[in-house]
Amino acid sequence: MQQLKDRILKEAAVASGHxxxxxxxxxxxxxxxxxxxxxxxxxxxxxxxxxTKIVTVExxxxxxxxxxxxxxxxxxxxAKKQKxxxxxxxxxxxxxxxxxxxxxxxxxxxxxxxxxxxxxxxxDDFLANxxxxxxxxxxxxxxxxxxxxxxxxxxxxxxxxxxQLRAEGMRIESLxxxxxxxxxxxxxxxx
Amino acid sequence: MQQLKDRILKEAAVASGHxxxxxxxxxxxxxxxxxxxxxxxxxxxxxxxxxTKIVTVExxxxxxxxxxxxxxxxxxxxAKKQKxxxxxxxxxxxxxxxxxxxxxxxxxxxxxxxxxxxxxxxxDDFLANxxxxxxxxxxxxxxxxxxxxxxxxxxxxxxxxxxQLRAEGMRIESLxxxxxxxxxxxxxxxx
Numbered sequence: 001m002q003q004l005k006d007r008i009l010k011e012a013a014v015a016s017g018h019x020x021x022x023x024x025x026x027x028x029x030x031x032x033x034x035x036x037x038x039x040x041x042x043x044x045x046x047x048x049x050x051x052t053k054i055v056t057v058e059x060x061x062x063x064x065x066x067x068x069x070x071x072x073x074x075x076x077x078x079a080k081k082q083k084x085x086x087x088x089x090x091x092x093x094x095x096x097x098x099x100x101x102x103x104x105x106x107x108x109x110x111x112x113x114x115x116x117x118x119x120x121x122x123x124d125d126f127l128a129n130x131x132x133x134x135x136x137x138x139x140x141x142x143x144x145x146x147x148x149x150x151x152x153x154x155x156x157x158x159x160x161x162x163x164q165l166r167a168e169g170m171r172i173e174s175l176x177x178x179x180x181x182x183x184x185x186x187x188x189x190x191x
Numbered sequence: 192m193q194q195l196k197d198r199i200l201k202e203a204a205v206a207s208g209h210x211x212x213x214x215x216x217x218x219x220x221x222x223x224x225x226x227x228x229x230x231x232x233x234x235x236x237x238x239x240x241x242x243t244k245i246v247t248v249e250x251x252x253x254x255x256x257x258x259x260x261x262x263x264x265x266x267x268x269x270a271k272k273q274k275x276x277x278x279x280x281x282x283x284x285x286x287x288x289x290x291x292x293x294x295x296x297x298x299x300x301x302x303x304x305x306x307x308x309x310x311x312x313x314x315d316d317f318l319a320n321x322x323x324x325x326x327x328x329x330x331x332x333x334x335x336x337x338x339x340x341x342x343x344x345x346x347x348x349x350x351x352x353x354x355q356l357r358a359e360g361m362r363i364e365s366l367x368x369x370x371x372x373x374x375x376x377x378x379x380x381x382x
Binding site: 023024025028029030031032033035036058059062063065066067069070073075076077078080109110112113 | 214215216219220221222223224226227249250253254256257258260261264266267268269271300301303304
């Protein structure tokens with residue numbers, strides 16, 4: 001998606017530890033006009049797939065998921081992060097390790113909001129090592145719902161998480177794939 | 192806002208400890224078509240006020256803030272929650288106590304995203320004891336930006352936080368005010 005790639009090249013910075021800093025438009029300050037175009041693009045890519053629900057994880061996936069949901073005309077469910085394992089009977093839960101923060105946490109979704117009849121599109125702002133997406137897939141599988149695929153705003157291709165999940169059969173559509181990033185700059189696939 | 196009030200009366204449940212459970216449409220599963228109408232209503236109420244930025248706090252305020260921002264055509268900035276006090280020079284930070292979870296946490300916003308020229312609309316899903324809104328106001332004041340007011344989806348009027356903040360001069364527009372809730376049901380102002 002050219003508008004997004006241009007924006008990354010113009011505003012993103014590379015922080016220590018392979019962190020791509022895009023908090024001026026994506027995950028702290030949010031450019032909702034851009035999110036609208038991102039949502040429209042996800043809809044173009046998945047509109048034939050009978051999506052009944054969009055699933056994301058708090059916090060920075062929520063805005064993008066909501067704008068995409070406008071086009072799909074379906075609800076969004078966001079998985080909640082919890083520090084400790086809660087063995088509660090009425091939620092699906094799985095464990096995720098955070099790339100950015102180096103911590104282990106649980107994500108949970110109430111059982112009432114994921115059903116076997118659902119056809120799920122996962123949406124998230126970043127795909128790095130794939131742990132978050134892997135966790136969301138686990139929740140969808142626990143609910144015996146159908147996972148149609150995942151829409152990702154920025155994939156850090158060099159970290160390999162996307163390739164691993166694709167090899168396992170997941171359909172992933174990333175609007176910008178970072179091939180390389182370091183102090184000398186950012187290389188985006190296709191640019 | 193009638194559509195919202197109807198939805199609360201139809202779907203909300205009262206959980207223990209004065210918690211209004213609206214996670215089927217507001218803060219776990221999110222009805223984005225309803226959020227669109229909520230955003231439109233906030234715009235109707237504040238469109239004369241020269242808003243330059245919408246500020247909310249993660250996680251459940253983000254979706255509503257993003258839909259409202261579509262109408263205002265301004266960016267959203269969400270305050271991030273942190274467990275521990277980080278004395279970082281490039282962020283505004285303040286301490287907030289959570290009504291729902293009974294914990295103390297910090298909220299932070301990067302200084303680069305709040306400026307003295309900004310005219311800020313705060314948006315949040317709930318107003319109970321007013322601590323979150325009070326914290327967001329503190330961040331806006333630290334930045335010497337102008338606080339225009341706050342748009343709240345559901346105010347629990349009986350907890351008094353809104354009245355206190357109004358008495359201090361804050362303009363608060365709540366789309367539904369709960370006067371009373373218990374095992375016998377929910378009473379919404381004006382219904």
